[in-house]
Structure formats: C-alpha cells, structure tokens
Amino acid sequence: xxxxxxxxxxxAPMQKYKKRSQIAQIWGRFxxxxxxxxxxxxxxxxxxxxxxxxLFIDYEVDVIQQTISERFQSPSAVHWxxxxxxxxxxxxxxxxxxxxxxxxGVVVVVISLIIGSILGAASGFFGGWLxxxxxxxxxxLLAIPGTMLAITIVAALGGGIQNLLLAxxxxxxxxxxxxxxxxxxxxxxxxYIEAARACGTTNARIIYRHILPNAIGPILxxxxxxxxxxxxxxxxxxxxxxxxNPPEPEWGAMLSEAKAQLMNYPYLxxxxxxxxxxxxxxxxxxxxxxxxALDPKLKN
Amino acid sequence: xxxxLEIRDLCVEYHTDEDNVYAVNHVDLDVYxxxxxxxxxxxxxxxxTTALSIMxxxxxxxGEITSGDIKLNGESVISKSEEAMRKIRGKDISMIFQDPMTxxxxxxxxxxxxxxxxxxxxxxxxxxxVEARVDELFLMVGLPPERKTEFPHQxxxxxxxxxxxxxxxxxxxxxxLADEPTTALDVTIQAQVLxxxxxxxxxxxxxxxxxxxxxxxxxxxxDQVAIMYxxxxxxxxxxEDIFEGKDHxxxxxxxxxxxxxxETKSKRLHPIDGLMPDPSNLPKGCKFNPRCxxxxxxxxxxxxxxxxxxxxxxxxxxxx
Amino acid sequence: MEMPLIETKNLKKYFKTGRGTLHAVxxVNFQIFxxxxxxxxxxxxxGKSTLGRVMIRLLDATEGQVLFEGKNIMDYNKHQMNELRKxxxxxxxxxxxxxxxxxxxxxxxxxxxxxxKVITNKKELEERVFDLMKTVGLAERLVNAYxxxxxxxxxxxxxxxxxxxLNPKFIVCDEPxxxxxxxxxxxxxxxxxxxxxxxxxTYMFITHDLSVVKHISTEIAxxxxxxxxxxxxxxxxxxxxxxxxxxxxxxAIPIPSLKYRNMQNILSGEVTSPIDPKPGCRxxxxxxxxxxECTGCNLELKEVSPNHFVSCIKYM
Numbered sequence: 043x044x045x046x047x048x049x050x051x052x053x054a055p056m057q058k059y060k061k062r063s064q065i066a067q068i069w070g071r072f073x074x075x076x077x078x079x080x081x082x083x084x085x086x087x088x089x090x091x092x093x094x095x096x097l098f099i100d101y102e103v104d105v106i107q108q109t110i111s112e113r114f115q116s117p118s119a120v121h122w123x124x125x126x127x128x129x130x131x132x133x134x135x136x137x138x139x140x141x142x143x144x145x146x147g148v149v150v151v152v153i154s155l156i157i158g159s160i161l162g163a164a165s166g167f168f169g170g171w172l173x174x175x176x177x178x179x180x181x182x183l184l185a186i187p188g189t190m191l192a193i194t195i196v197a198a199l200g201g202g203i204q205n206l207l208l209a210x211x212x213x214x215x216x217x218x219x220x221x222x223x224x225x226x227x228x229x230x231x232x233x234y235i236e237a238a239r240a241c242g243t244t245n246a247r248i249i250y251r252h253i254l255p256n257a258i259g260p261i262l263x264x265x266x267x268x269x270x271x272x273x274x275x276x277x278x279x280x281x282x283x284x285x286x287n288p289p290e291p292e293w294g295a296m297l298s299e300a301k302a303q304l305m306n307y308p309y310l311x312x313x314x315x316x317x318x319x320x321x322x323x324x325x326x327x328x329x330x331x332x333x334x335a336l337d338p339k340l341k342n
Numbered sequence: 343x344x345x346x347l348e349i350r351d352l353c354v355e356y357h358t359d360e361d362n363v364y365a366v367n368h369v370d371l372d373v374y375x376x377x378x379x380x381x382x383x384x385x386x387x388x389x390x391t392t393a394l395s396i397m398x399x400x401x402x403x404x405g406e407i408t409s410g411d412i413k414l415n416g417e418s419v420i421s422k423s424e425e426a427m428r429k430i431r432g433k434d435i436s437m438i439f440q441d442p443m444t445x446x447x448x449x450x451x452x453x454x455x456x457x458x459x460x461x462x463x464x465x466x467x468x469x470x471x472v473e474a475r476v477d478e479l480f481l482m483v484g485l486p487p488e489r490k491t492e493f494p495h496q497x498x499x500x501x502x503x504x505x506x507x508x509x510x511x512x513x514x515x516x517x518x519l520a521d522e523p524t525t526a527l528d529v530t531i532q533a534q535v536l537x538x539x540x541x542x543x544x545x546x547x548x549x550x551x552x553x554x555x556x557x558x559x560x561x562x563x564x565d566q567v568a569i570m571y572x573x574x575x576x577x578x579x580x581x582e583d584i585f586e587g588k589d590h591x592x593x594x595x596x597x598x599x600x601x602x603x604x605e606t607k608s609k610r611l612h613p614i615d616g617l618m619p620d621p622s623n624l625p626k627g628c629k630f631n632p633r634c635x636x637x638x639x640x641x642x643x644x645x646x647x648x649x650x651x652x653x654x655x656x657x658x659x660x661x662x
Numbered sequence: 663m664e665m666p667l668i669e670t671k672n673l674k675k676y677f678k679t680g681r682g683t684l685h686a687v688x689x690v691n692f693q694i695f696x697x698x699x700x701x702x703x704x705x706x707x708x709g710k711s712t713l714g715r716v717m718i719r720l721l722d723a724t725e726g727q728v729l730f731e732g733k734n735i736m737d738y739n740k741h742q743m744n745e746l747r748k749x750x751x752x753x754x755x756x757x758x759x760x761x762x763x764x765x766x767x768x769x770x771x772x773x774x775x776x777x778x779k780v781i782t783n784k785k786e787l788e789e790r791v792f793d794l795m796k797t798v799g800l801a802e803r804l805v806n807a808y809x810x811x812x813x814x815x816x817x818x819x820x821x822x823x824x825x826x827x828l829n830p831k832f833i834v835c836d837e838p839x840x841x842x843x844x845x846x847x848x849x850x851x852x853x854x855x856x857x858x859x860x861x862x863x864t865y866m867f868i869t870h871d872l873s874v875v876k877h878i879s880t881e882i883a884x885x886x887x888x889x890x891x892x893x894x895x896x897x898x899x900x901x902x903x904x905x906x907x908x909x910x911x912x913x914a915i916p917i918p919s920l921k922y923r924n925m926q927n928i929l930s931g932e933v934t935s936p937i938d939p940k941p942g943c944r945x946x947x948x949x950x951x952x953x954x955e956c957t958g959c960n961l962e963l964k965e966v967s968p969n970h971f972v973s974c975i976k977y978m
Contacts, residue, residue, distance in 0.1 A: 233756060236715075237752065237754065241751070242744040252762050255762075255764040256762070528706055533914035533929070558917050561916065561923065562916045581920065585920050586920060597844060601848075604917055
C-alpha cells in the first residue's frame with residue numbers, strides 16, 4: 043500500500059512536523075481491539091511454530107517413521123498428544139501440519155489477491171465490455187459450488203500439492219475479484235478521482251495512487267478470511283482423500299485417518315481439530331479487527 | 343401568552359470511549375402556544391441535541407441529560423417513562439428531520455405511512471375514518487390524495503417533505519420540532535414548503551421550534567429567536583430584538599457579518615475568525631472568548647451572566 | 663475588442679438514459695473575460711455542474727465548442743489536453759469527498775505538481791507546498807495531517823490549494839461553500855476573492871445560493887433545465903430581473919431582514935425532468951405569465967439592454 047511513502051522523506055522544514063504514518067494510526071486502532079489482538083497473537087504463535095518446526099522436529103524420525111510398538115499411546119510426558127495408529131507422535135505431526143496449512147493458505151491468498159485485484163480493478167475501473175467479459179466468467183465460476191469445483195479440478199488433473207493450490211486459487215479468485223470490483227466502483231465516482239483527472243493524472247496512476255490505497259481495507263479483510271477458508275478447504279479436501287496424501291501430516295488428513303478409531307481413541311482428533319479451529323478463529327478475529335482499524339474516518 | 347414548553351438549565355452530555363462531549367450547557371428556553379421559535383446556530387452548536395432531548399430520543403447509553411428540566415404544559419417530560427413518552431411522541435410533540443429522502447420507508451406507500459401514525463394514536467378509528475383523515479392531510483399539505491397509493495421514490499424532494507409534514511401533523515400536535523426542514527430543498531421549493539408550514543401553523547395553532555442555520559429563513563418565519571453557540575444560548579429574544587435591536591452578542595454580529603448582504607455590495611465579508619471550540623474541551627469562561635474581538639480578561643475567567651433587556655437576553659460580559 | 667479567456671459556442675451535453683435523452687446542457691453560449699467571475703445559478707438538475715465539467719473537459723461535449731484563449735479545446739489531443747490541464751482547475755462542493763483520505767495534506771497539494779512534472783526537485787516541491795499552504799491560510803503544522811483530522815473549512819482550503827498548485831488561469835468552482843457553515847463560508851469566500859485579485863484568476867462560480875453569487879460575481883447566468891434563460895451583470899440582474907424564473911428565484915431567497923416578511927411571490931410547481939424536453943420555453947409550465955405560443959417556438963438569448971440577455975417569447 044502506498045501510505046507512508048511519498049514526500050515525507052524530503053529535506054529540512056517538513057521534518058519539523060511529526061509525520062504519523064497511516065500504518066501507525068491503523069496499528070494504534072487495531073491495538074485497542076482486544077479480540078483482534080488475541081487473534082493476532084494466536085496467529086503469530088501458529089506462524090512461528092510453522093516456520094521453526096524443523097528446528098526441533100525431525101521430519102523423517104518424528105513425523106513419518108512408523109513405530110508400531112508405540113501405537114495408540116495416550117497423551118503422556120513423552121507424547122503430549124499421544125501417538126496414532128502407526129505410533130507416530132501426534133504433537134510433532136500437528137506442528138508439522140501447521141507448515142502445510144499455512145503454506146497453502148498463504149500461497150492461495152497471494153495468487154487470488156494478485157489475480158483478483160488486477161481483474162477486479164480493471165473490470166470496475168474501465169467498465170463496458172471488459173467488465174462484462176470478466177464478470178460473466180467469474181459468475182460461471184461462482185455458480186459452481188466451491189468444493190465441487192476444487193474436487194473436479196483435482197480429479198481431472200490428478201492429486202499433488204500444485205494441483206491443489208491451483209484448484210483452491212480458482213475457487214477464491216472470483217470472490218476476490220468481486221470484492222475489489224465493488225470497492226473500485228464506489229471509489230471511482232469520488233470527487234478526488236475527478237480532481238486527479240482534472241490535472242491530467244493517467245489511469246494507471248489513478249488506480250494505484252487513489253483507488254487501490256482506499257480499497258485496501260476490504261481487500262485485506264477478504265484476504266485474512268480467504269486464508270481461513272483455504273485452511274478449511276485443504277483440510278476437507280484431504281479428509282476426503284483429494285488433498286495432501288498420507289503420510290504427509292496434514293490436519294484434515296490426520297482427522298480422516300483418526301475417524302476410523304474415533305470410538306476407541308477419541309484423543310486422536312483433539313489435536314488436529316483444535317489446530318484447525320484455533321487458526322481459523324484467529325484469522326477471523328484479525329479480519330474483523332482490520333475492518334474497523336482500516337476505516338480512516340473513524341477517530342483514533 | 344400561554345407557555346407551552348419550558349426548558350430550564352438543560353445540560354446534555356455524550357459519553358464516548360475517550361471523553362465527554364458537552365453538547366448542551368445550561369439552556370433555558372420558553373416556547374409559547376402558537377408561536378415559532380427559531381433555534382439558530384452552526385454545525386455542532388447543540389441545536390439538534392436540544393430537540394432530541396425534548397423528545398427524549400437521545401441515543402441510548404451515549405447521550406445523557408445530566409441536569410435541568412423540560413416541562414410541557416407544566417408537566418415534566420424528563421421524569422416520564424419510555425412508555426408514556428411513546429404516547430406523547432407523534433401526538434403532542436412531533437419532529438421533522440432534515441433529509442426527506444431518508445425519513446420515509448421506501449417499501450410502504452406514502453398513504454400507508456401516514457395512516458400508520460393515525461392508527462397508532464387513535465386506535466379506535468375504523469379503516470374508513472383513517473382513510474378520510476389521510477385524504478384530509480394530503481389536501482392540507484397540497485398533495486392530491488389520489489397519489490397516496492404511490493411509493494416515496496415516485497415523489498420529488500419537496501413533495502416528500504410535504505408527506506413528512508403531513509405525518510408530523512397527523513395528530514395535530516401542540517409542538518412541532520422541525521430540524522432544518524428545508525435545507526435539502528431548492529430555494530423555490532423551500533419557499534413553497536415554508537409558506538405552507540406557516541399557513542398550517544396558524545390554522546392549527548401549533549407551536550414550532552424551527553432549527554436552522556439560515557438567518558433568512560428565521561426572518562421570514564419566526565416569532566422568537568434563540569442563537570446557540572457551543573451548547574449555550576448566547577442570545578434570545580423576539581425576532582424584532584434580534585434583527586432590529588441595538589445590542590447584540592458579538593457572535594450574533596459575526597453571524598450577520600458572514601452573510602453576503604443582498605442590498606449593498608460590500609467587497610468583503612466580515613466573518614468570525616477561528617473555529618467553533620471542541621465540545622469535549624470547552625474554553626474556560628465565556629465559550630466564545632477565543633474568537634471574540636472584544637475579549638477581556640474577565641471573559642477568560644468567568645462565565646458571563648445573563649443580561650436581560652425587556653424581551654431580550656444576552657450572555658456576555660459586555661452588557662451589565 | 664479583447665478576446666474572452668474562455669467562451670462556449672452552442673455547447674450541448676446529452677446523456678443517454680433508460681428513459682430517453684437527458685439534455686443536461688442544451689445550447690449554452692457565454693464568454694468569460696480574464697479576471698472576471700461568471701456566476702452560474704440554478705436549482706438542482708439544471709445542468710450547472712455538468713456545464714462546469716464540460717468547460718474544463720472532464721466530460722466531452724455532445725456538440726458545440728469550448729474556446730480557451732480562442733482555441734477549441736474539444737479538438738485537442740491527449741498531449742495538448744495534458745498541457746491545458748495546468749491552465750484550468752476545479753474546486754468541488756464536498757470537502758469530504760474531494761480529498762483522498764489516504765493522503766496527507768502535503769501529498770494532496772503536491773500531487774498535481776508531481777503528475778504534471780512541473781517541479782521534480784524534492785526540496786522545491788516542499789517549498790511550493792508550504793507556499794501554497796500559506797497562500798490559502800493553512801497553518802504549517804498541518805502539513806502532515808490527514809483530511810479526516812480537519813474540519814470542513816480547512817479541508818476546503820486544501821481543495822483550493824490543490825487547484826492553485828499549477829498556477830491555473832481559470833477555475834471552475836462547483837458550489838465550493840454550500841457544504842460549509844456560514845461563518846466558515848464567509849472565510850472561504852473572502853479567500854477566493856483575495857486570490858482572484860492576487861493572481862488575476864478567472865472563475866466560473868456554480869451555486870444555488872443567490873446571495874453568494876451576487877457577492878462574488880461580475881456577471882450572472884441563470885440556468886433552467888439545461889438552458890441559460892437570463893444573463894446580465896450581477897447588479898443589473900438583481901436590480902432589474904426580466905425572466906419570470908429569475909424573478910421567482912430572487913423572490914424566493916429568504917432575506918435576513920424583517921422588511922421583506924410576507925413579501926415573497928411563490929412559484930408553484932416543481933422542476934420537471936430534462937429528459938427529451940419539448941421545444942419551446944422549458945419554464946412555460948410554471949411561468950405565471952405563460953401564453954399558448956410559449957410552447958413550440960424556438961427561443962434564444964436576446965440582448966434587451968446593454969449586456970442584459972434574456973430568453974423569453976416577450977422579447978423575440
């Protein structure tokens with residue numbers, strides 16, 4: 043986003059006056075929201091776990107290797123969340139699973155954000171036949187239930203993480219496009235856009251300097267919710283066997299494996315289930331907090 | 343003249359997360375039967391808050407009447423229960439808002455919306471009586487009754503405001519609070535609506551508080567004028583006192599100096615310097631002192647007493 | 663004779679709508695000379711804002727010409743237009759919607775200078791911003807403030823500073839004071855008149871407020887449903903209005919003086935829609951002096967006394 047850049051880097055007289063960047067103001071408002079901060083802390087912990095997992099977990103030994111002698115152990119000091127049917131430590135697997143979920147969530151959101159912003163901005167800004175072509179195509183994608191679409195793509199192209207990423211991105215792009223387009227539509231009629239035109243500003247500059255910074259609010263909120271939705275999608279795809287395949291420790295796949303043993307060893311579902319709930323909830327809280335914090339009209 | 347509404351020492355605060363906003367401070371007002379009081383002031387002067395306090399419609403939890411009393415026909419409104427207030431609203435006191443576009447519900451016909459008010463306050467009316475009353479009200483505000491089956495979007499702004507007025511007058515209230523009723527309208531339509539309100543007021547002997555920022559509208563329609571600044575009434579009197587009297591509060595003089603004079607072509611206007619103070623952080627002493635050209639030491643220290651001159655009152659240290 | 667700074671010739675702007683063609687501006691002709699102010703008055707929907715936007719070619723005309731210093735700007739290509747943008751600017755009505763909420767005061771004022779690459783040196787740019795802020799009476803300490811932290815009057819000063827940044831010759835002022843409180847309104851009007859004197863600016867001042875327009879204008883054009891019905895020097899128009907609409911408009915202004923109480927002559931009816939208007943006088947339906955021949959004839963502005971033009975069948 044463009045806030046905070048621009049003239050403030052300049053020379054002497056302007057530096058006399060403290061510049062409080064908008065990012066600082068937004069952060070100030072976000073900080074006051076206890077629920078949002080709770081979500082952010084929770085998500086930060088998850089992220090740290092995902093990034094640092096290889097430092098204290100050995101993928102081959104802890105996550106993949108089967109030790110039949112240790113199967114179905116209840117939670118204990120050695121295995122905090124117990125072990126599964128192949129004797130693998132559930133604690134290690136859940137932590138490693140965070141890497142997969144976070145990775146898929148972030149990649150999907152970046153892809154859908156970039157493509158959705160370009161399509162949505164072009165569609166809303168230029169209108170006319172371009173808008174018609176783009177939006178009718180998006181409508182077609184939206185008309186197919188999301189999971190069904192993803193299942194179809196994976197079924198057609200085969201499993202594997204790349205195809206999964208592709209399928210989930212295609213599911214999210216239309217939603218992102220619609221959000222961006224509707225913000226652009228309301229923003230482009232504002233007087234300050236006309237003022238920009240009156241001094242000969244090019245369309246490209248109007249979009250990136252005036253429209254996108256003002257549309258960033260809904261886009262970021264949508265992005266945080268998209269990550270949450272994607273994590274659920276990955277889990278459900280894996281649960282039905284079309285996502286990440288065993289023995290990779292994906293949360294949904296773990297739930298799927300555990301379901302056969304649910305009656306005898308209910309603790310198997312607790313850890314992966316909790317991981318999904320906590321991650322998704324934290325992202326939703328962040329999204330709500332961002333929505334309030336990003337509105338520049340709200341007073342500090 | 344019979345006194346209809348009496349406000350004494352009214353104070354209203356809004357509580358926000360950070361601070362308290364002192365919206366109305368020690369306001370005294372009298373409205374007489376059949377008279378129009380013009381409540382004049384700029385944005386944030388506390389005009390609308392005063393009106394909402396009379397209706398007891400301040401936003402719940404945020405807005406609070408901290409002191410004072412409001413009496414309608416000698417009966418205190420402040421102490422009334424919400425249930426009792428609901429019977430008074432629309433029947434004894436009704437209110438017209440600035441924006442006619444948003445005061446009407448877009449999914450009901452305008453006739454139904456007027457009928458709704460009548461049914462609410464006269465539950466024993468049968469359907470044909472209600473319909474007859476609706477027709478009567480439409481004629482009264484200058485609209486053909488056959489248009490009552492149409493929806494709000496089929497009317498222009500001026501006509502919508504007429505419908506809103508018909509709703510407000512449906513139960514022939516004793517007091518009408520009109521909050522900038524013509525600000526959103528064009529001048530020729532404003533003239534029509536104001537004339538109509540004036541005629542109706544005389545016909546029904548309704549008292550009115552007309553909230554406006556336009557001194558021209560006040561001169562054309564009001565009997566009494568109260569000028570508000572930073573939540574206080576700084577000058578109060580008959581329309582002659584304000585427009586033709588000799589003594590004025592410096593703010594009143596500033597307000598008149600800000601309007602381009604239609605008769606003489608002066609090159610420059612004489613506005614008031616500076617801005618209205620932040621209502622959560624009002625200056626000590628006279629609230630107008632930071633902008634006042636006659637500011638003395640005493641103005642920064644003490645709140646000015648009320649100076650009474652016949653029918654006119656002024657809150658300023660300049661007058662003793 | 664001196665050449666007008668800007669002039670319109672048979673200017674028309676139509677919009678296609680679902681219900682027919684909307685004649686927002688229909689055959690408007692006038693001239694504005696350097697250093698003068700043309701006040702354009704009319705009620706909502708009379709096409710005055712559209713006219714302002716066509717004048718500086720934020721909208722293209724359907725027909726007719728806008729001559730700026732003698733050249734028709736409707737024929738200009740993109741490059742010529744970009745050069746011309748430095749000469750003509752616009753100030754908007756709503757000081758809340760006309761400033762980008764994500765940009766600071768200095769960024770907003772510097773933006774036109776950056777876009778037109780007038781000043782590229784950062785230091786000079788900064789000096790120019792402070793200079794402009796001083797010109798419009800904004801305190802230096804507000805340089806890094808954001809619009810939402812300021813009141814309406816200060817915001818409108820930012821709008822004025824932005825319009826002045828490129829040293830334009832001509833500024834369209836689209837209701838620049840109608841969203842402001844009276845005392846602030848007077849401050850901004852004074853500022854605009856001072857600036858006009860200081861920089862020799864030419865204004866087209868669009869408003870619905872007749873007292874404001876009388877105060878600031880040298881000449882006034884009264885518009886009704888896309889057409890100019892009367893045009894005269896400001897004092898002449900107020901002293902001697904001819905068109906029935908102008909008379910009604912003048913009489914409808916509430917004057918802050920008790921002398922005129924109960925003296926209004928009130929116009930009946932409301933503004934009709936400018937979609938597919940019938941030929942003839944568009945005011946005929948509301949005109950107290952309308953005759954059968956008012957509809958169906960073609961009217962144009964006639965000079966009835968020096969510089970006083972009226973479009974009415976009585977003077978054809």
